[in-house]
Amino acid sequence: MTTPTTAVTAQGAMGSRLLNKVPEVTVWFWIIKILCTTVGESLADYINTTLGFGLTNTMLLFTAVFAVVLTIQFRTKRYNPFPYWLTVVVVSVTGTLYTDMLTDQQHVPLWLSSTVFSVLLALVFGVWWLRERTLSIHSITTFPREAFYWLAVLVTFALGTATGDWTLELTNWTPAQSVFVPLGLIASITALWKFGANPVLSFWLAYILTRPLGANIGDWLASPKVATSPGEPVGLGLGTFTTSLIFLGAILATVIYLSVSRRDVAEAHETTHEQSVTTDARKERIALGAFGLIAAATVALMIWAHNQPHVTCDPTGQSETMPACPKAALSSSQTAAAVAKYQKLTQTAIAQDQAGTAAASHATVQKMRDDWDADATSLQAVNKTTWTLLDNQMDAVLKAYAIDHGNIQPAPAAEQKQQLNVLLGDLKRHRF
Incomplete structure (x- = not known):
């Protein structure tokens, strides 16, 4: 055209x-x-x-x-x-x-x-x-x-x-x-x-x-x-x-x-001298x-x-264009496995910080964030009070890593490690 x-x-x-x-x-x-x-x-x-x-x-x-x-x-x-x-x-x-x-x-x-x-x-x-x-x-x-x-x-x-x-x-x-x-x-x-x-x-x-x-x-x-x-x-x-x-x-x-x-x-004359068009x-x-x-x-x-029949929600909670599907509460064994997963991820990130591999630690925390978001509705259904407490500390960890917090700069490695240790203690101390 x-x-x-x-x-x-x-x-x-x-x-x-x-x-x-x-x-x-x-x-x-x-x-x-x-x-x-x-x-x-x-x-x-x-x-x-x-x-x-x-x-x-x-x-x-x-x-x-x-x-x-x-x-x-x-x-x-x-x-x-x-x-x-x-x-x-x-x-x-x-x-x-x-x-x-x-x-x-x-x-x-x-x-x-x-x-x-x-x-x-x-x-x-x-x-x-x-x-x-x-x-x-x-x-x-x-x-x-x-x-x-x-x-x-x-x-x-x-x-x-x-x-x-x-x-x-x-x-x-x-x-x-x-x-x-x-x-x-x-x-x-x-x-x-x-x-x-x-x-x-x-x-x-x-x-x-x-x-x-x-x-x-x-x-x-x-x-x-x-x-x-x-x-x-x-x-x-x-x-x-x-x-x-x-x-x-x-x-x-x-x-x-x-x-x-x-x-x-176009030729110079045509580009600098526009002509009227009828x-x-x-x-x-x-x-x-x-x-x-x-x-x-x-x-x-x-x-x-x-209005045609189609999938209207995403069961994984990771879709960019669809809301997450509501999830049923996890069983006691599933809840224990989920908590153990987050404990392991937290320990991995702490070890990576101690080894001086900041990029690897950042990637681990991002994965923890993604999994936490995907499990959110299921864990809330088990015990919303415990989930809220852990979610607040999870947010403190993400803030220390400057993940999902706008233009702030990442905190020093020592503070990142401290927030991870607090999260690890909360995961071990509070039960769903």
Whole structure:
């Protein structure tokens, strides 16, 4: 999809001598954009989960990297494929992590985060339009317009992540099945754009939808062939590392090709002097009505899929998109085995601290946290008072390790060991 431009205001035309800072919207633009969104999903999962870096640490890392690459992008005088697409890759990961932080750490419902990001995006576009009188990416020729552009891009990635995950939560579709919804919507938008729909509106709608499309493709490629628990996604089993590597390689090859061929760079005169485009107001109104019908049909499809019989909770308590299933109280032998498991994990972490292997101790505490969360409802059903006491001390241990506690720094090893010893004593002293 390419987007005809609208007339530039006198303020925008005279406010800067920069050439356009974004590529021409050709088929290459959409190919590499989808590649970037797939990397955003798989690379974030790989660093956060597979490497055990943790969601908070991964989010902080990519926020810092985003600030660096965005500074580099701002300092360029015209569109350059390498810094531009590097920024898109990084912002795709960062936007994904912001939504994951809200969902997994703050337990914000996906419908709420989708609503919040939608309102935020509307505000960004509203202020952008009021100040610049254009939302066309063919007019990114001043610093304010570029700032609005990247802010909008960041919010679209976060919004696309939230709506994509919300779709999976509502429908319980597999990633492979979920690909067809954004793909069909993008095809419909393209057809309406060709008919005469507003080009800027068409562009941004398609841009938002590439996020769930790329994420679903990434999940389909990376997810195991057999579900690890009911409701978990299944796919081709390539893993997040292999998927990230494949798509990063494809992005690099495409960027190199575009750098050499300059297929996505317009002539200087065309990028700095936008031409007025005569549009058909009648066709735009018809297309706008069609957009409304498509939105209504999509909502109806979601409602229908949600009402179909499917797994609505996760018995393991580890799903990212479904609530944990209620669990029955453990038997006395099962409770004793669970307590013994946590005693052993605590002793292992203490031994690892004493040996000076901080990374191993951190990984052990993370596993203890995951198991504790999975066993929570069953242990509460046995004795909620004892569980609450132990849960408070478990939280003190997690805080010492800076796990699930925002921006705080890990405590010294001595304090970590002290909190672990208190937890070990509580596990031995208090009975369920």
